[in-house]
Amino acid sequence: MNFADLGLSEELLRAVHEAGYDQPTPIQASAIPSVLMMNDVIGVAQTGTGKTASFVLPMIDILAHGRRRARMPRSLILEPTRELAAQVAENFEKYGRYHNLEMALLIGGVSMGDQIKALEKGVDVLIATPGRLMDLFERGNILLTGCSLLVIDEADRMLDMGFIPDIENICTKLPKQRQTLLFSATMPPPIKKLADKFLTQPKMIEVARPATTATNIKQYLVPVRADKKRATLRTLLRQDDVRTAIIFANRKTTVRELNKSLRRSGFKSGEIHGDMDQSQRLAELDLFKKGEVTILAASDVAARGLDIKGVSHVFNFDAPWHPDDYVHRIGRTGRAGASGVAYTFVTKDDIENVENIEKLIGQKIERLADADEATAELASDADTTDRDEGAKPKKARSRGRKKADPAKSDARADKEPAAEAEKRDPEPKPRAASKRKAATKTRSEPAAPAFLAEAESEAKDDWNGPVPAFLDVKLGA
Template sequence: MNFADLGLSDELLKSVTDAGYDTPTPIQAQAIPPVLMMKDIIGIAQTGTGKTASFVLPMIDILAHGRARARMPRSLILEPTRELAAQVAENFEKYGANHKLSMALLIGGVQMGDQVKALERGVDVLIATPGRLMDLFERGKILLNGCNLLVIDEADRMLDMGFIPDIENICTKLPANRQTLLFSATMPPPIKKLADRFLSNPKYIEVSRPASSNLNIAQFKVRVSSRGKRQALVDLIRQEEVSTAIIFCNRKTTVRELAKSLKRDGFSAGEIHGDMDQSSRNAELQRFKDRAINILVASDVAARGLDVKDVSHVFNYDTPWHPDDYVHRIGRTGRAGRTGRAFTFVTPEDGEAIDNVEKLTKLVIPEFTLGAAAPELADAAEGEQREEPARAERRPEQRRTRGGRNSSSRREAAAQEDQSPQPSHGEEPAARERSEARPARRVRSEAPRPTPAPAPRSAPEGDDDGGWNGPVPDFLRGTLAS
């Protein structure tokens, strides 16, 4: 099957071909025809399946007929983060090159004036985060009664970030007789309840196991103490001879402190987290993509938003509190047919969190001892990733959490911490770490190891799961600069 078999217009097929694609992914092959038939859709698809193109492509053809009116967008796409929204906008710009569709991007971190001006001119496609959309709606700057097509993307992420009440509020302000597309990596009860309430006889599409992990990634867990975690990370980076790596932390404060610590140890490191404004985040991502830095320390604001080629390693400096985040974090490596390596640091307090990860992925992640040679990918996949029942032999104390605090409450605290501004920190608080720091050779960033040529792409990959860190699109230049 190719894209010509899906019922797309000739103009759209030319845009897809010009982008270098000819064969749809499973989610695209199953979703595009019913979307063109104006059916409601529930799409269950994990990261990297081509999900965004499965709604962007048919939407372009649907919206090709009709005219936009001032302050009344014809379609609405809701995204949980700025990065995801910006990347969807980039997809519309790429695949809508042969159509004359207008678009507006409503995200935080940029001035509202230019966004309001775009709405006043009238837009065919409105891509927004719930917070900024509700802000403009309450100010009377936007009307939603002319929106006949709604996309709720990354619904499970919306749930994690507490946006479901906003989405329910938005849905009640849209026409009842509309087309609704809902996409999610998982289908927890609150998302099912949302779908039952606001979708009409939807077609259910599931293309893969929701939380399956990439078999191209060799996964390991490293048992460490809380105090020894930073030194263990430094030793592991040197031992692995990392060319490019993303290091994930659960809190913004940890991101800042760890990035400073790595720089003092001589590494070329940068950071990205929720306290940074949008232009600063874009600039730091571009530095990483251009290899001006080769280590990026990030909070989960970037876990579903980074799409960088040739990332050799992912380090979970903190075991993720939400097991779904583990899958999305390690998915930053092992992309486009390449192999990658993922290491997760596990302290005694992380017993429950790592148990939840292994339960979701149905794998017991093999342990890695610092100083030992890490097994190759095939050995890890075939010999050491045992099935879930082996977990029953674990010691009871590994399941405890600090102070009796369970993973759910810690996850909620992290979500709140990652969404609210925090005062910037000054000097590194741990003087002990400064005294322990010692000169170290830099990780090779100027001349990274040769990587194999990219594998031929068979379908649009730009959607992945929200990563937008490429050149600033023309339609955003004025907005981001302001």
């Protein structure tokens, strides 16, 4: 099947072809004809399946006929975040280039005056976040009585962010005779209740079991000590075939520090998190899409829905607190049939989180190395790793090195700030370097993935003695 079989207009097919697409994804092949037939639709599809185009394309053809009226949008698309709203707007610009359609974007962090001016001219498509939409509605700047088509996108994310009451309020202000499309990666009971209340005999389209991960994404758990995370990350970025990557952390401060660390190490990195204003976030995403930034450190504000082509790797620097976030994070790679790789760093404190993730996705995630193999491989892999980095073999380097490797000069500077520090292991007894070396001959070291030998070398200058009493504090989440 190709797009021409779906009943789309010649102008739209031309724009789709110029965008580089010939065959629809399963969600597109199922949803587009139903939307064109003016049916209500519930689309349940995992992230990265081409869901956005499944409603953008038919909407363009549906709205091709009709006229605009001031402050009365003809259609409304609700998105949970500014980034997702901006992404949908980009899709309309790309695919609607041969149609005379006006679009307005209502999101926070952008001048309200410019948005009001756009509404006064009349728009065919209004893309909005619930908060900004309700703000303008209550000010009397917008009327929803002329809206004949409603799209509720990322409904489960709306639920997570507490937007369901706002959506219900918005739905009551729309005409009862309308077409409603609801898309979600999962279908929890509150979303099912919402659909039952506001959709009329919807066609149910499900292309993947909820909360599953794409089979074309290779998933790995990386056992690592909290104080070795950054060195481990640098090793993976250098040794794996990483073209573009998104690195997720649970806290905004960690995202900022990660970006600084990666830049010091010579990587072309950037950051995106909730403390940045909208223009900064969009600018950073634009640099990432253009390839000027190849590694993007991100908080979960960027985890859901962002469609960036060619992301080869996702790194969970912190194991996500909520299992659903794991599915959405790793869904940034392996999109539209491409292959991808996802690494999740796990410490001893992440055992419960990992169990919950594996329970949700219904599969065990592969550990990078078997415990019995790890110790044996560390020694054999170390020399190869060092030669790849252009450094001396580790055996020679362990006897004393006169010149530090500049690519690894930030090992000491890369320690997490106090606010980000993980709970440390029980205090080790201080011992001299010579005694430590001798001890390795008589006892086996804890198992670690084989390819992390370089990470151990990079971090070996880090403080590994007892934690001073004044630093041994318990930090909140």
